[in-house]
Amino acid sequence: MNERMVGHSLNGLAKVTMSEQPEQPEQPEQPEQPEQPEQPEQPEQPEQPAASPVITNLNELKHQLSKVMGPMAEIIFDDTLEQWQQKSDLSVASFLQILSNDLANHEQFTEYLLRIEKIIPK
DSSP states (O other): OOHHHHHHHHHHHHHHHHHHSOOOOOOOOOOOOOOOOOOOOOOOOOOOOOOOHHHHTHHHHHHHHHHHHOTTHHHHHHHHHHHHHTSSOOOHHHHHHHHHHHOSOHHHHHHHHHHHTTTSOO
8 A cells, every 4th residue: 555545544534533523513712710719708796895985085084183183193094094994894983983992082083073074974
């Protein structure tokens, strides 16, 4: 057999093999969508309690105490604040109770209460 016959036979075989396969309709190419990394589920944030009026008005409360007591007010206020933050009851009443225990002069405490009544709601 010569080369031409072998080539012709192979061509014929290829045509037969191709014609035996059923035609499949061409499917349009779908654009590749970029892979999006899975977003981890965000845990629900617990609702934060409203900040205590003591915390939101620290500077003003300290300032008013200094008007009543003078230079010692900063030390007393800071000590009171530290004690209060260690308690489980972070109410205004709790803060004022600790402060009244730290003040030796009842008149000064009463004056302080009058000064802060516009700052701290009852």
